[in-house]
Amino acid sequence: MSFIVFRYGSTFKSCCRFGLLRAARCLRLCSAAALLMLTVCDRHDSGRASDKTVASQPVVVGSKPVSSEAMTPKQMYVAYCSACHTLELVESQRLDRTNWEWVMDDVVNEYGGTWITEQEREILIDYLVENFGPAGDSGEAAP
Amino acid sequence: MRRRPRELNWDFLRGFLADHGADPVDLDRFEVFRSRRRFFSRVGKGGLLALFAGFGSGADAALNGLFGRGLIPVALADEADKPTVPDKPGMLVHISHPISGEFPPHLLDDDETPTARHYVRNNGGIPDRAIDRNLEGWTLTIDGEVQRPLELSIDELKKMPSVSMPLLIECAGNGRALFEPRVRGNPWRRGAIACSRWTGVRLNDVLKRAGLKDSAKYTAHYGEDPPIGQAKPFSRGIPIKKAMDDHTIIAYGMNGEDLSAHNGYPVRLVVPGWVGSCSQKWLNRIWIRDKEHDSQKMRGYSYRVPTHPVVPGSRPPKSSMAVATSWIVKSLITRPTANDKFSVGQKIPVAGHAWAGEDAVAKVLVSTDYGMHWQEAKLNPPPNKYAWYRWRTELSFARKGYYEIWARAFDDKGNAQPFRQPWNPKGYLGNVIHRLPVRVNI
Numbered sequence: 001m002s003f004i005v006f007r008y009g010s011t012f013k014s015c016c017r018f019g020l021l022r023a024a025r026c027l028r029l030c031s032a033a034a035l036l037m038l039t040v041c042d043r044h045d046s047g048r049a050s051d052k053t054v055a056s057q058p059v060v061v062g063s064k065p066v067s068s069e070a071m072t073p074k075q076m077y078v079a080y081c082s083a084c085h086t087l088e089l090v091e092s093q094r095l096d097r098t099n100w101e102w103v104m105d106d107v108v109n110e111y112g113g114t115w116i117t118e119q120e121r122e123i124l125i126d127y128l129v130e131n132f133g134p135a136g137d138s139g140e141a142a143p
Numbered sequence: 144m145r146r147r148p149r150e151l152n153w154d155f156l157r158g159f160l161a162d163h164g165a166d167p168v169d170l171d172r173f174e175v176f177r178s179r180r181r182f183f184s185r186v187g188k189g190g191l192l193a194l195f196a197g198f199g200s201g202a203d204a205a206l207n208g209l210f211g212r213g214l215i216p217v218a219l220a221d222e223a224d225k226p227t228v229p230d231k232p233g234m235l236v237h238i239s240h241p242i243s244g245e246f247p248p249h250l251l252d253d254d255e256t257p258t259a260r261h262y263v264r265n266n267g268g269i270p271d272r273a274i275d276r277n278l279e280g281w282t283l284t285i286d287g288e289v290q291r292p293l294e295l296s297i298d299e300l301k302k303m304p305s306v307s308m309p310l311l312i313e314c315a316g317n318g319r320a321l322f323e324p325r326v327r328g329n330p331w332r333r334g335a336i337a338c339s340r341w342t343g344v345r346l347n348d349v350l351k352r353a354g355l356k357d358s359a360k361y362t363a364h365y366g367e368d369p370p371i372g373q374a375k376p377f378s379r380g381i382p383i384k385k386a387m388d389d390h391t392i393i394a395y396g397m398n399g400e401d402l403s404a405h406n407g408y409p410v411r412l413v414v415p416g417w418v419g420s421c422s423q424k425w426l427n428r429i430w431i432r433d434k435e436h437d438s439q440k441m442r443g444y445s446y447r448v449p450t451h452p453v454v455p456g457s458r459p460p461k462s463s464m465a466v467a468t469s470w471i472v473k474s475l476i477t478r479p480t481a482n483d484k485f486s487v488g489q490k491i492p493v494a495g496h497a498w499a500g501e502d503a504v505a506k507v508l509v510s511t512d513y514g515m516h517w518q519e520a521k522l523n524p525p526p527n528k529y530a531w532y533r534w535r536t537e538l539s540f541a542r543k544g545y546y547e548i549w550a551r552a553f554d555d556k557g558n559a560q561p562f563r564q565p566w567n568p569k570g571y572l573g574n575v576i577h578r579l580p581v582r583v584n585i
Contacts, residue, residue, distance in 0.1 A: 084371045089238040094325045102458070103327050110439065112373030134325065 073127040076120065084113045093132050100128045230403060231259055237329045241265040241371060242405070245317075245334030248577070252477035252494065254533060255309045256337035258398050263405045264314050264335060266377040267368040270425050273404035281409055283393070287363070287431035290354030297395065297409060300344055303352075306392060307342040309530040311498055315418035315446055315467050318564070318573020324456045326570035333475060333577060338496070338531050341413045342396030346429075347387040355383065355431065362386050363430040363438065364412055364423035379420045379446065380436030385468075390415050390529045393426065415529030416500045418467045418571070420446055441466060448567050455566035469500035472560055473574040474507055474534070474552035484582045491538045495577070496531035497522070497552040507534040510549040514562065517551070543584035551576045 071079065081090055095103065104125055107113040116124065228234055234244040245262045253260075272281065278297055285293040314335035316328050329335075363380040370376050385391060394413045395402065402408040407424030414421035420440065440446055447464035474497040485491055497504045508517040520536040540546060553559045564575040 084374075086238055086240045088236070089329065092237060092330045093327060095327055096324075098458075099327055110443070111371075112375075113371070 073123050076124060077127050080114045080116065080120075080124065084111075090128070090132060094134050095128075095132065096134050097125065097129045100125050100132075104128075228263075228405070231261075231263065231405065233260070234263070235332075235334070237331070241267055242269075243329050245331055247481070248333055248475050248477050248495075248579075249480040251334060251337070251475065251496070254338070254531075255398065256339045258339065258400070258403050258406065261312075261337040261339050261397075261403075261406055262314065262335045264316075264329070264419060265368065265405075265424075267370045267374065269404055270367040270369065272367060273408040273425060276401070276404070276408060278409055281427065283410060283426065284428040285349060285353045285431070286428070288356040288359040288433050289350070289431050290356060291352070293349070293353050295349070300349075300393065300395060300410070303344045303348055305342060306345055306389075307340060307396065308390070308527050309338050309340045309525075310390060310392075310413050310415035310527070311336065311338045311470075311529055311531055312413060312415065312419045312422050313337075313470055315420055315571045316569070316573075318575065319570030321564050321573055321575050322566060322570045323564065324566075326566075326568060328570055335419070336475070340398050341392060341394040342399070343392040343394035343410070343413070345389055346391045346393055346412070347389065349393060349429075350386060350431070353431075358433040359383050359431045360434055361432045361436050363432050363436040364421075364426060365428040365430070366407075366411075366423050366425035367427050368425050375439050377420075377423075377440060378436070378438040379423065379440050380432065380438070381414055381417065381421050381468075382435075383431075385414065385417065385421075390527060416498075417469050418446060435466070444569055446571065447569075448571050452565060453567065458568050467571050470498065471572055471574050472499040472502065472504065472552050472554040472558050473497065474550045474560065474577060476548060476550050476577050476579045479548075479579070479581060481579050482581065485540065485584075487541065487543055487584050488539055489583075491540075491581075492535070493520075493538050493548060494533065494535045495550055497534055497550075498525075498531040499552070499554040499558075502558075503528075503555040504532045505553045505555045507532075507550060507552045509536050509538070510551070511538060511540070511546050513547065514549060520550075540583040544582075545585065546581050546583060548579040548581060549576055550579075 077090075078087065081087060093103075104121060108116060108121075228236065228242070228244065231244065233250055234246055236242065236244040243264045246260045250260050271277070281297060283293075283295045283300065285295070314329075314331060317331045317335035318333060319326060319328055320330035320332045361380050361382055363378055365376060365378050368377065381391075392413050393410060394407075395410050397403065397406060402411060407426070410426050411424045412422045412426050412429075435441065443461055444458075444464060446467045448467050449459050450463050450465050451459075453459050453463075474495055476493065476495040478492055478494040479485075493509065495507075497507050504522065507520045507522055509520050510517045518536065520534040523533040523535075525532050534550075538548065551560050560574050560576045562576060564573055
C-alpha cells in the first residue's frame, strides 16, 4: 500500500474528492509510518533470473534493523540501490564485472549512497553481473 | 469547542521523526521519499502508446538485426510501465528519480526547441522552489576572486541589460548508448540536446559588475537542487575566458516564459556549445576561483575524457583524463522519422541540424548507400555561433528496398563525424554519424 501512495499522489487527492478526508489522512499517516521502509515492488519481481524466492514483506534499510543476511540478493539490490534512484538506471546497463565493481565502489566511496560490507559488495556485484551483464537476459541482444 | 487537530504535513512528520530520535541518515531518506512522492504525483501513465506510434511500424524490423545497434528505435529499449512527465509529452525517461529523459530526433526538428521537448538530466531532486514557483528568498551570490561580492535578487538581475537567443545545450553523455563496449551511465541515444531560446543577462556583465581580480581563473557553479543521500552538491565550472564570452548567459527566460521546473527555475546558466553540466540549473551561487574548479564532478572520471585515444573497454589512469569542455562536430536527422515508408520515385524532404561546439560547420553530406556515394545538403547558417545549423536536401529512391539515410557533418577545421564511435570510459562526447532507416515499397 505504501508503494501506491508514494508513487501516485492522486490516491490522496481522490480520497479527498469523495469526502473521505479522514480516511485519507489515516492513509497518509500509515504511509508516513512506512516511509522508512522500502517495499520490494512487484514490477521488479518478474522475469529476472536467479531469484524466484522474493518475499513481499518490506525491507528496512539504513539503520539496518533487518540484517542483510536475511535478504536475498535481489532484495538487497532493490533495498540498497533504490534508496537513492529508481531501478531503471540499473536495468538499462549492460556492464561487465570490472565496470560493475567500478560503479559499486563509486556509489559507496564517491557518491556516499550506501554503506555495505565487503560480503554484501560481493553479493551485489554478483547479482548485477548476472542480471545486467554484457549478455543480460532482459531484451536487447548483446553485440 | 473541539480543538482543531494539528495539521498533518510532511514537515510535521519530518519534525516528528526527528523529535523521536530518527537517525540523520533516515531523515535524509525521508527527504528523498518526499521529493519522489512530489515528483510522482505529477507523473501519469499512458504515454507509451504515443511513444510507439511516433516511431512508426518498423519496430519488428529493428529487432531482426538488420539495423545494427545504433538503429534500434529508442522505444524498444523502453518498458511498458515507464512514467511520462506531463509537461514533457513523448519524453523517453531513462530514469524517473533523479529524472533524466530525452526526445527522439524527429521531435527535435524545430530550429528553436520548445520547452516541452527540452531534454532533462538531473543529478539530484527538483527544488521545492521550482515546483512551487516561489521566488521568496532567492538570490544569486557572486563571490571569491572578485572585488565586490554580489548578492543579486531576481529583480536586480532583470534590471540589467538582457539578451535573448537560441543556444545549444547538450548533455556530455549524449550518444552514450552507441558506445561499444557498453559504458556505465544513462543510455542517452541522440536526443539529449536542445536549442531553446534563452533570455537573461550576460555572465560577463555580472562579472564586470563584481570586478574580477587578476587571480580569477575559473568559475564554480552551485544550484539549489537537493543532493541525494550523502552526495555532495552537484557543481562544475568553466574557465574565465568562456565565462566572459558574450553567449554565456545567466538565463531567467526560456522560449519567452519563465524557466520550467525541470529546466532550472528560476535561473540557470547557459554555457552553449560546451557539455551540458556546465550549464548549472537552479543556480544560486557562482564562486570565482584562482584555479581550475576541483569539485567531485570536475575530478577523477567525472566529465573527463582521455587525453589520448584509448583501447576500447580499458580505463586509463586518472592522470590521463582531462576536463570535458566543448562539444565536437555533430549532426542530427530530424526528417523523416525512423522507419518511415515511401514509394519508388517519391520526393522525400530530408532535413536536420548540425553543430560543432566552438567551431563552425563547413558542410553536411548525405548518403543512402552505406557511405559509397554522398551528396551535399543545403546548409543554412545559425542565428548565432552557438545555435544549430539547419541542413536540408531532397532524396528519392529508384528501386524498392531497405535504405539508411546517413548524415555526416564537417567542421571548418577539417574534422568530420566518425563512422564508428571512438571510445572513452564514461561515454562522453559521442558524435558517430546518424543512421536513419527507411523503407521503399517494402
